[in-house]
Amino acid sequence: MGEFELIQKHFLPLARSGSNGALVLGPGDDCAIQRIPPGRDLVFSIDTMVEGIHFPESYPPEYLGWRVLAAAASDLAAMGAEPACFTLALTLPEADDHWLTGFARGLADASQTFRLALAGGDTTRGPLSLSVQVHGTVAEGRGLKRSGTRAGDLICVSGTLGDAGAALDYLQEAQPTDDMAQLLERYHHPHPRLELGESLIGLATSAIDISDGLMADLGHILEASKAGATIDPALIPLSPALSRLKGAHAVDYALNAGDDYELCVTIPEALWQGASDVIRDQMTVIGTVNRDAGLHIKDSPSLSDRPGAGFDHFRSKA
Missing domain, CATH: 3.90.650.10 (PurM-like C-terminal domain)
Known part of the structure; x- marks a missing residue:
């Protein structure tokens, strides 16, 4: 299966089924077109997942389709944004029809659940990795930020x-x-x-x-x-x-x-x-x-003042 065949079979139906009013033009042209209503700010974020780092090898593709969009959509939630659309850059070792069917099914379920329409993307050959950019909108000047908290909150x-x-x-x-x-x-x-x-x-x-x-x-x-x-x-x-x-x-x-x-x-x-x-x-x-x-x-001196021990791509081991 060639690149354009796999896009036509697995992703164009997903884009059509998930279309919404914010997406004026979806896959098929050089760019997608998103319409931003008056009084709204555009909010966007991109997440990448790499096999062996963010998910194990041979991870079920249907789960992966859901997870990759959920992870990116969570950034919209943190900004208080209304979901609009997303793009997908997919790097595959080979065009495996069975794998793509499962992945597209999981992605479609997530797309409809999170109210995010597929606007377009890119496919290429290489080690399995996925990048999803999500777009949303929020009332002008009202997006939630990491800064802004004060003592007593x-x-x-x-x-x-x-x-x-x-x-x-x-x-x-x-x-x-x-x-x-x-x-x-x-x-x-x-x-x-x-x-x-x-x-x-x-x-x-x-x-x-x-x-x-x-x-x-x-x-x-x-x-x-x-x-x-x-x-x-x-x-x-x-x-x-x-x-x-x-x-x-x-x-x-x-x-x-x-x-x-x-x-x-x-x-x-x-x-x-x-x-x-x-x-x-x-x-x-x-x-x-x-x-x-x-x-x-509280009540844990050994934990106090230490930096967060969360995942860090350049310090944590996969």
Whole structure:
């Protein structure tokens, strides 16, 4: 199968099925055209996944199609952006029709779930890697940033943390238990908090998605805002499955493991008290922002002030 044949068969149908009003012109021309409504800012981000670094060799292509778009869409959630469209650059060792069918199926499911239309992209031959650029829009001047938090703000996280990172321990399990299966599902099918992110506009003073681990990503907020923080590990939300499988070590996964694609935001206490039940049901307060620099872990001196131990492409081993 040639390059243009595989695009025609696997990706053009996906683009048509996911089209929306923001995408004026999709695949087939030299460029796509996206229309930005008056009073909106364009928000865009790009993520790359490489086999053996971001996902294991021989990883099921249907899972990969979902994961690669979910990871990129999570950046839109952190900005409070409304999803619009995405482009895909796909490098393949060979044009394997069976692999492409599974990948396109996972990508199509994610595209429809996250309201992101395929606008176009590129394919080439080489080691398996994927780059996805996502576009969204946000009300002019209202996009959530990493900077902006102030002393006294509450630190809140969505969902439960640590599940996807712990799932890496069970990827090779032939017969995973129910608890293992729950963690594996969090790894295979992350759900970026797009609607929650949009609802936090005007409420959160800063935001980031948790892709590299809570300590590392919260550290980015603190660095950008020139602030410090104290978090209480006893307050960090853990899933029952993670607690049963990892026991006392569960909180370590929640602090340092990546791939959860939950949100970490800071919110003034008065605004938190007035937040809707929908927001409060999805988020947990785990600490407060301080004037003093550093990230402090309550009752854990050995963890206090150390840099986040999240994933770093040039320091972490695959």
